[in-house]
Amino acid sequence: MAVFASLLPVLALPSWVAVGIAVLLVYKFVIYPSFLSPLARIPAARWHARFLPFYSLYLKYTGTESRTTLKLHQRYGPVVRLGPNELTVNCYEGGIKTIYGGGFPKTDWYQNGFANYETENVFTVKGKEHGQIKRVFSHTLANSTILSSSSIRARAWRAIFDQLCPILRQSCKSRTPIDIHPLNYAYAMDTYTSFQLGDELATDFLTDADTREWYLNHSKTLLATQNFFWATEVPNLTNWLFKLGFQPIPFDAIESKLALEDFFIKKYDRAAQVLNGEETHSQDTSKRPTLFALAHARFGNIYKDSESPGRQPYPHRLQIASNLYDQSLAATENNGIALTYVHYELARRPEVQSALRTELLAAEPDLITADNTFGDPKAIESLRLLDAIVTETLRIHPPAGAALPRTTPGPGTSTIGGFEGIPPGVRVEARAWALHRNPDVFPEPEEWRPERWLGATPGQLTEMKRWFWAFGSGPRMCTGNHFAMLSIKLAIAAIYLHFSTSVVDAEGVDMEQEDAVVSRPKGDKLMLQFHEI
Numbered sequence: 001m002a003v004f005a006s007l008l009p010v011l012a013l014p015s016w017v018a019v020g021i022a023v024l025l026v027y028k029f030v031i032y033p034s035f036l037s038p039l040a041r042i043p044a045a046r047w048h049a050r051f052l053p054f055y056s057l058y059l060k061y062t063g064t065e066s067r068t069t070l071k072l073h074q075r076y077g078p079v080v081r082l083g084p085n086e087l088t089v090n091c092y093e094g095g096i097k098t099i100y101g102g103g104f105p106k107t108d109w110y111q112n113g114f115a116n117y118e119t120e121n122v123f124t125v126k127g128k129e130h131g132q133i134k135r136v137f138s139h140t141l142a143n144s145t146i147l148s149s150s151s152i153r154a155r156a157w158r159a160i161f162d163q164l165c166p167i168l169r170q171s172c173k174s175r176t177p178i179d180i181h182p183l184n185y186a187y188a189m190d191t192y193t194s195f196q197l198g199d200e201l202a203t204d205f206l207t208d209a210d211t212r213e214w215y216l217n218h219s220k221t222l223l224a225t226q227n228f229f230w231a232t233e234v235p236n237l238t239n240w241l242f243k244l245g246f247q248p249i250p251f252d253a254i255e256s257k258l259a260l261e262d263f264f265i266k267k268y269d270r271a272a273q274v275l276n277g278e279e280t281h282s283q284d285t286s287k288r289p290t291l292f293a294l295a296h297a298r299f300g301n302i303y304k305d306s307e308s309p310g311r312q313p314y315p316h317r318l319q320i321a322s323n324l325y326d327q328s329l330a331a332t333e334n335n336g337i338a339l340t341y342v343h344y345e346l347a348r349r350p351e352v353q354s355a356l357r358t359e360l361l362a363a364e365p366d367l368i369t370a371d372n373t374f375g376d377p378k379a380i381e382s383l384r385l386l387d388a389i390v391t392e393t394l395r396i397h398p399p400a401g402a403a404l405p406r407t408t409p410g411p412g413t414s415t416i417g418g419f420e421g422i423p424p425g426v427r428v429e430a431r432a433w434a435l436h437r438n439p440d441v442f443p444e445p446e447e448w449r450p451e452r453w454l455g456a457t458p459g460q461l462t463e464m465k466r467w468f469w470a471f472g473s474g475p476r477m478c479t480g481n482h483f484a485m486l487s488i489k490l491a492i493a494a495i496y497l498h499f500s501t502s503v504v505d506a507e508g509v510d511m512e513q514e515d516a517v518v519s520r521p522k523g524d525k526l527m528l529q530f531h532e533i
């Protein structure tokens with residue numbers, strides 16, 4: 001009724017005024033965007049994409065965007081108009097170099113999807129606050145610090161040799177295949193939260209299977225494409241529907257978000273007590289909540305105390321929680337997916353496993369010390385085949401391979417992929433999935449070939465590194481890339497020194513990657529048979 005009531009004034013207008021308004025609307029919403037806008041020169045994905053957003057929304061809702069845009073780029077070139085105000089971009093010069101290297105601002109998509117505790121974090125925030133938060137963690141997450149951290153290596157050792165290997169050995173003895181995917185998530189979460197919060201407050205998902213399963217069920221619901229779509233792609237429509245009494249975001253997804261937030265904030269609150277000396281702890285550095293302590297000490301330089309409402313038991317509680325929770329989600333999902341695909345590719349290629357083992361055995365004296373821990377971190381850095389295996393896996397199976405949206409800045413216009421005069425406020429986005437499949441840079445791009453990183457000429461290598469985009473680029477590039485590479489390499493090195501693997505075909509296994517913000521294998525499992533060496 002309210003809708004009809006709002007139309008009454010229009011119906012009461014003289015007919016020539018109504019026609020005039022209709023002509024203006026057609027001009028603004030159809031003729032201008034289709035023929036006169038600076039975007040009109042750019043090839044459109046569909047004829048209607050010039051003035052209607054539905055094609056783009058359809059691709060996002062159905063989780064078919066990355067694969068479809070790859071085909072669109074193959075057909076129309078490096079810049080394609082996906083909607084009236086949206087461009088998909090697939091090139092380095094004038095593409096990722098300009099947009100991401102040039103620091104074009106993020107869209108609200110990030111805030112709508114990834115703010116935790118209703119509070120922004122380094123992943124979502126725009127403006128100068130972003131650089132301030134990033135600087136708090138940047139030294140501790142830098143490659144030199146990560147490589148020299150004995151506590152990271154000690155925790156990884158414990159996770160792999162004391163917790164994971166016994167599970168793998170058991171499966172060897174009983175000749176029972178094992179689903180390695182949830183264990184990869186567990187390893188990623190346990191090692192990262194240990195770095196954040198110290199060993200005692202970290203998760204223990206490798207041994208605590210019930211909590212692991214509880215976590216995985218909630219995170220799967222939370223990140224399901226169609227649940228995520230409403231808040232990120234059509235937030236205004238979602239709010240309107242909510243006001244009209246509909247709830248497009250399923251209750252399960254909201255419940256999962258709240259359950260996970262609650263699980264983690266309890267840990268952060270305990271970390272604050274540790275720091276305040278309210279809990280007795282030894283001086284053992286592995287128990288120190290390293291990343292929590294950094295945020296706790298330095299967020300006061302970013303946020304005023306007035307931004308810490310009285311309900312917070314310690315300053316900036318929600319800002320700390322939002323950041324740490326975001327990081328642990330990023331670490332678990334991305335490292336977990338990457339590890340699963342490294343296993344998947346290796347398990348199908350015994351000859352690559354043998355070559356890797358030869359490389360590992362040659363480095364073993366430096367890699368592993370006599371008193372049983374990971375040795376000189378440079379040893380792991382120097383393993384070229386291992387590096388090529390992980391990099392090639394991130395190329396062909398990027399865990400965060402979907403679109404990363406930005407907006408063209410103002411004042412003035414931008415040049416994107418050779419198209420000049422792009423006005424401010426246009427959504428522009430590239431995706432690792434498509435960049436990594438450019439055959440001019442990565443010949444036979446659908447082939448997993450680690451050797452492409454080893455036999456390339458210096459010129460080819462430079463080009464491949466420019467287009468390699470698993471961690472993004474520019475000022476918003478992943479802050480966890482060094483931690484990710486080290487922890488993935490430690491796990492793969494330790495496991496393939498002692499085991500070989502083969503893939504087992506089992507019900508529910510589907511290794512095709514989801515076309516989603518977090519690109520898990522569709523079946524969400526990988527059954528492997530481990531063989532002890």
Ligand code: HEM
Pocket residue numbers: 122123124134192326327328330331332334335338398399400404405469470471472473475476477478479480481483484
């Ligand atoms: C294989 C593992 C990982 C992959 C593939 C990955 C991928 C990415 C990508 C593509 C971005 C850029 C997003 C954008 O530009 O919109 C990003 C940002 C980010 N990642 Fe990662 N990530 C991984 C591991 C981690 C880990 C271990 C952490 C833990 C600290 C982490 C924390 C972050 C954060 C905080 C950002 C936001 C940076 C900013 O906006 O300045 N990631 N990641």
